[in-house]
Amino acid sequence: MKKSHRPEIPRKTIYRLSTYLRCLARLKEKNMQTVSSEALAKVAGVKPTQLRKDLAYFGTFGTRGLGYNVAELSYRIADELGTSRLQPVILVGVGNLGLALLSYRGFEREGFEIVAAFDAEPNRPRDKKISVTIFGMEDLPAFVRQHGVRMAILTVPAEVAQEVANALVATGIAGILNFSPSVLSVPEDVMVNSVNVAIELENLSYFIQE
Structure with missing residues (x-):
């Protein structure tokens, strides 16, 4: 914001x-x-x-x-x-990428703490053991409001990314780190940073061509 x-x-x-x-x-x-x-x-x-x-x-x-x-x-x-104190962040979409991010221990050194994760199938068995609790999507609004979270990491499939982004905005999330390939439409006062590995590789491919 x-x-x-x-x-x-x-x-x-x-x-x-x-x-x-x-x-x-x-x-x-x-x-x-x-x-x-x-x-x-x-x-x-x-x-x-x-x-x-x-x-x-x-x-x-x-x-x-x-x-x-x-x-x-x-x-x-x-x-x-805004990182002189620990900032709470949530993660939505606990697939392979989401699990990898939840397993990363370096966020707190940089001023961020993933305080919860949300998924459409919170109880599905997963290969990696993580310390962050995975909640169902129905728990998202209450959790965000109760804990004053303003940032979210989005690691959901492209076909549901906009729907989930809408839900995040409705709860008061002001910043979204978007790992889906979708271009999200959000209000002007909501910031979206998108990370698309394919686009970055295309950029590298262009510049290394002989």
Whole structure:
């Protein structure tokens, strides 16, 4: 959902913030306390002017001649991204991909916790054992409202993706990470990020042709 008190921020800038955050995490692991814009830009793969422009959308960072405090900049970027505290997320569609995502242990390190999963067949036997509870779709509205969840991962077949997206929006979900091949139609105040592996491979295929 858009934040009305902010100017329009380019989506590529938001993606680069995530890159900066991970670069800063690596610097913290090396016990670096400060970093110049030139050094941070280099490890992030951007120009220093681009880095400074991206950060300028969100206020003043760093001290001239001293650079950025690594810990402070990390916290402020995480705060802007909404990940300075653990964000609850639900997953809908517990097939092979859904199970793989539920089995991944790295989300919490990045500020996200999958608190529940939902499926049309919640009691169907599954190969992998997971710690997240799988509920039926009928439990979705009450769970989302009770736990204040605003983000969902969608891993359902294409033929039901729009129907499920409608249900998510109706419960108050404001952001959907869509792994289905469907192009979802949602209200303007709902954000959808789609991940289509085939499209990404097609993009790679184009650029590696001889």
